[in-house]
Amino acid sequence: MNTALRTPRVAGLGALALVLALAPLSFPNAYFYDVAVNALFNAIVCVGLNLLIGYGGQISLGHAGFFALGAYGSAILTTRFGLPPLAAMLASAAAVGLLAFAVGRPILRLKGHYLAMATLGIGIIIHIVLKTESWLTGGPDGMGVDPFRVAGLEVAGDRMWYWVAAALLLLAVWVALNLIDSPLGRALRAVHGSETGAEVVGVDTGRYKMLVFVVSAVFASLVGSLFAHKNGFITPDIGSFFRSIELVTMVVLGGMASTFGAVLGAFILTLLPQLLAAFEDYEAMVLGAIMMGTMIFMPKGLLPSLALLLARRKGGEARP
Amino acid sequence: MFAEFLQYILAGLTSGAIYALAGLGFAIIYNASHVINFAQGEFIMIGGMATSTLVAAGVPLPLAAVLAVLVTMAVGMALEKFAVEPARGAEVVTIIIITIGASIFLRGAAQIIWDKEFHSLPAFSGETPILVLGATLMPQSVWVVAVAMVIIAALWWFFNRTLFGKAMLAVSFNREAAQLMGIGVKKVLLVSFALSALLGAAGGIVMTPITFTNYEAGIMLGLKGFSAAVLGGLGNGMGAIVGGLTVGIAEALAAGYLSSAYKDAIAFVIILFVLFFMPSGLFGKKGTDRV
Amino acid sequence: MTLLRVDGLSKEFGGVHAVENLSFAVNPGTIHSIIGPNGAGKTTLFNLITGIYTPSSGRILFEDRDITAKRPFELARLGMSRTFQNLQVFFNMSALDNVMVGRHLHLDRRFIPSLFRLPSIVRADARARADCAELMRFVGLDRYVGAEAAQMPYGALKRLEIARALAAKPRLLLLDEPAAGLNATESREIDEVIKKVAATGVTVVLVEHDMKMVMGISDHILALDYGRKLAEGTPAEVGANAEVVAAYLGAEA
Numbered sequence: 001m002n003t004a005l006r007t008p009r010v011a012g013l014g015a016l017a018l019v020l021a022l023a024p025l026s027f028p029n030a031y032f033y034d035v036a037v038n039a040l041f042n043a044i045v046c047v048g049l050n051l052l053i054g055y056g057g058q059i060s061l062g063h064a065g066f067f068a069l070g071a072y073g074s075a076i077l078t079t080r081f082g083l084p085p086l087a088a089m090l091a092s093a094a095a096v097g098l099l100a101f102a103v104g105r106p107i108l109r110l111k112g113h114y115l116a117m118a119t120l121g122i123g124i125i126i127h128i129v130l131k132t133e134s135w136l137t138g139g140p141d142g143m144g145v146d147p148f149r150v151a152g153l154e155v156a157g158d159r160m161w162y163w164v165a166a167a168l169l170l171l172a173v174w175v176a177l178n179l180i181d182s183p184l185g186r187a188l189r190a191v192h193g194s195e196t197g198a199e200v201v202g203v204d205t206g207r208y209k210m211l212v213f214v215v216s217a218v219f220a221s222l223v224g225s226l227f228a229h230k231n232g233f234i235t236p237d238i239g240s241f242f243r244s245i246e247l248v249t250m251v252v253l254g255g256m257a258s259t260f261g262a263v264l265g266a267f268i269l270t271l272l273p274q275l276l277a278a279f280e281d282y283e284a285m286v287l288g289a290i291m292m293g294t295m296i297f298m299p300k301g302l303l304p305s306l307a308l309l310l311a312r313r314k315g316g317e318a319r320p
Numbered sequence: 321m322f323a324e325f326l327q328y329i330l331a332g333l334t335s336g337a338i339y340a341l342a343g344l345g346f347a348i349i350y351n352a353s354h355v356i357n358f359a360q361g362e363f364i365m366i367g368g369m370a371t372s373t374l375v376a377a378g379v380p381l382p383l384a385a386v387l388a389v390l391v392t393m394a395v396g397m398a399l400e401k402f403a404v405e406p407a408r409g410a411e412v413v414t415i416i417i418i419t420i421g422a423s424i425f426l427r428g429a430a431q432i433i434w435d436k437e438f439h440s441l442p443a444f445s446g447e448t449p450i451l452v453l454g455a456t457l458m459p460q461s462v463w464v465v466a467v468a469m470v471i472i473a474a475l476w477w478f479f480n481r482t483l484f485g486k487a488m489l490a491v492s493f494n495r496e497a498a499q500l501m502g503i504g505v506k507k508v509l510l511v512s513f514a515l516s517a518l519l520g521a522a523g524g525i526v527m528t529p530i531t532f533t534n535y536e537a538g539i540m541l542g543l544k545g546f547s548a549a550v551l552g553g554l555g556n557g558m559g560a561i562v563g564g565l566t567v568g569i570a571e572a573l574a575a576g577y578l579s580s581a582y583k584d585a586i587a588f589v590i591i592l593f594v595l596f597f598m599p600s601g602l603f604g605k606k607g608t609d610r611v
Numbered sequence: 612m613t614l615l616r617v618d619g620l621s622k623e624f625g626g627v628h629a630v631e632n633l634s635f636a637v638n639p640g641t642i643h644s645i646i647g648p649n650g651a652g653k654t655t656l657f658n659l660i661t662g663i664y665t666p667s668s669g670r671i672l673f674e675d676r677d678i679t680a681k682r683p684f685e686l687a688r689l690g691m692s693r694t695f696q697n698l699q700v701f702f703n704m705s706a707l708d709n710v711m712v713g714r715h716l717h718l719d720r721r722f723i724p725s726l727f728r729l730p731s732i733v734r735a736d737a738r739a740r741a742d743c744a745e746l747m748r749f750v751g752l753d754r755y756v757g758a759e760a761a762q763m764p765y766g767a768l769k770r771l772e773i774a775r776a777l778a779a780k781p782r783l784l785l786l787d788e789p790a791a792g793l794n795a796t797e798s799r800e801i802d803e804v805i806k807k808v809a810a811t812g813v814t815v816v817l818v819e820h821d822m823k824m825v826m827g828i829s830d831h832i833l834a835l836d837y838g839r840k841l842a843e844g845t846p847a848e849v850g851a852n853a854e855v856v857a858a859y860l861g862a863e864a
Binding site: 057179183194197199211257 | 712
């Protein structure tokens with residue numbers, strides 16, 4: 001699709017780095033760092049989720065479940081079993097990856113709404129388990145998490161977290177771009193285009209769907225772990241159905257099959273409630289209206305639609 | 321022992337009837353447009369909330385119920401006209417986000433129009449329990465099941481005996497051919513949303529005396545209705561009814577014998593289990609790609 | 612030796628025999644055509660050979676190896692590739708990327724090296740890109756090397772599928788109605804492409820509805836009717852077969 005967005009990978013990464021480096025200058029107050037870190041975290045999850053939805057053409061309405069499992073995995077392993085945060089984070093990600101692999105086998109054969117239903121179900125089941133098993137998770141009241149320490153250094157304060165999250169987002173974007181531009185990523189996009197067409201030239205479509213499902217789940221889990229340590233306190237609602245929807249909306253709003261679009265979508269939807277805070281009661285209505293409006297008028301999402309507009313303005317070829 | 325079992329079955333049938341109505345709502349819209357309307361649960365919520373407000377304002381219940389159904393149908397048609405129709409032909413995930421956006425919008429609107437409190441309705445014919453083989457049956461449960469049955473019968477009549485109903489089925493079978501035969505596909509879409517809204521609202525009204533309702537009540541009901549529809553096989557009306565009753569009864573049994581905390585998870589456990597083995601639900605058409 | 616052998620192959624759909632007890636062999640280096648009226652079971656046969664459908668009974672051997680009920684991607688690994696009557700183009704990708712997917716099996720697809728974009732991957736991909744652009748020119752798609760698949764006309768997409776299939780470096784290429792929906796000029800051009808492909812040593816099996824078209828390019832023809840073999844032989848033999856002529860007249864009149 002948007003060749004114009006894909007080729008200047010270095011330029012895109014550079015621009016993103018610049019934005020991330022300069023953004024703090026515009027923060028009105030220290031509290032804003034907290035919002036920004038959440039935006040960055042969401043962006044990383046969305047970069048992974050976009051590999052699944054935008055490039056692989058699959059659907060997941062349950063990714064907040066994987067995020068929550070990463071968060072609770074880290075919380076439980078560090079506070080109850082005394083594991084160092086980094087080890088807990090990796091162990092949780094490995095477990096989530098295994099879980100995604102196990103459920104992926106049967107559900108990735110499903111298509112369209114059936115896949116949506118199955119992933120939605122998995123997300124909701126995870127959410128209910130986290131809410132119910134209070135002996136382990138603290139139940140609906142949530143549980144506390146220790147700060148993130150690695151090699152004697154503690155990541156403390158929103159400012160420090162900002163720089164850590166920004167660096168990780170750059171890493172995630174770089175890795176995602178690499179993957180998409182590789183033969184493996186091409187096969188993945190082909191699965192989206194036509195599974196039959198891909199199979200007859202040797203693409204094991206089941207394997208690629210599985211791979212990207214597991215990768216996107218691991219992305220969510222890793223960020224979930226970091227979120228738990230950063231926040232110091234987590235509740236099961238980080239894994240709610242609504243959160244899953246929010247993540248998918250970020251991806252689709254920013255632009256499916258566009259890594260930078262996913263980042264943009266995550267930024268916008270994380271910052272939006274801050275802007276809407278003034279409307280308070282109308283927040284849900286405005287959010288719903290934005291979801292409907294963008295999808296109706298820009299079904300390809302913000303970034304690809306903007307790119308198309310620019311291409312037209314330049315007199316370049318635009319798709320009909 | 322048996323009385324207990326029967327008690328759970330009766331409870332399951334009651335909620336199952338509501339899930340079946342919601343599932344049918346999904347099926348009707350899916351057949352007409354291949355859209356999954358995630359705002360189906362909000363129809364249920366609006367029906368209940370509107371009736372309860374009208375009754376509280378002194379409107380007699382039957383009139384209040386009719387008005388509430390009409391309001392909900394208007395909402396359903398507006399949703400089709402302004403959100404679904406303009407996005408025709410978009411990818412599945414795009415349309416999912418539109419209808420989820422609609423459900424969030426309606427929830428937000430409900431929170432402003434009403435509030436965050438629970439609303440109720442008096443039971444339609446008193447609260448004196450009926451004893452059935454040692455189990456107690458609330459008269460309202462009879463209302464729920466009876467209303468569901470009447471609606472299902474009316475739907476059957478509509479789709480099998482009226483010209484327009486048959487036309488709607490024709491559209492679900494083959495859109496192009498139906499269009500060539502002069503069936504207004506746009507009108508069919510609009511009617512399908514109105515019908516689904518009617519089903520949802522009716523379910524919401526008869527359910528409210530038992531469960532109460534608030535602005536968020538539609539979320540879980542909608543998702544359960546979706547699982548009922550998928551369980552039966554998307555677009556299969558009878559499947560949605562069977563799916564709804566299965567989910568309702570399984571839920572009640574699980575809540576009674578296993579753990580009430582996991583009640584809400586049961587629908588999804590069942591649906592996952594079924595989809596693992598039957599990727600198109602119990603009665604769904606097997607999809608084979610023609611190449 | 613034979614490249615492909617079909618042995619007593621049958622496929623039933625709900626009691627209807629789409630293909631019934633069919634046997635034939637394809638020799639390497641030939642153009643082998645399968646003809647027959649609509650509903651003769653040609654496409655079903657293709658779908659059976661390429662693993663899209665599973666046979667009800669019978670065997671399929673490729674280079675003397677039993678490939679019955681193998682999945683399409685496994686067959687591609689063994690050296691078989693195909694095109695489709697109902698196009699299976701990746702419309703979300705550029706034309707060149709479509710062809711490069713065909714090169715999939717010959718490129719490094721390991722996860723970790725892809726994740727870090729190792730130089731070896733970048734180099735191999737650049738080479739593949741040049742090769743695939745060359746393949747596009749080979750099938751006559753010079754104009755579309757820089758195009759998006761979604762922008763291309765129908766006739767060009769049919770060639771794009773041929774280029775994609777060739778990119779997999781198959782020894783056996785199956786073409787499902789390559790000329791269907793094309794005008795006379797385009798049909799002739801496709802003929803030329805098929806001959807060029809065969810000249811490179813790739814064995815071609817094609818399904819065609821139009822008997823006249825295949826007469827000119829085929830070494831061997833298999834005529835089907837109602838899923839059964841009607842006749843087999845050189846174009847001259849099959850063209851002179853009374854039953855074949857009758858089947859066509861009966862179906863076309």
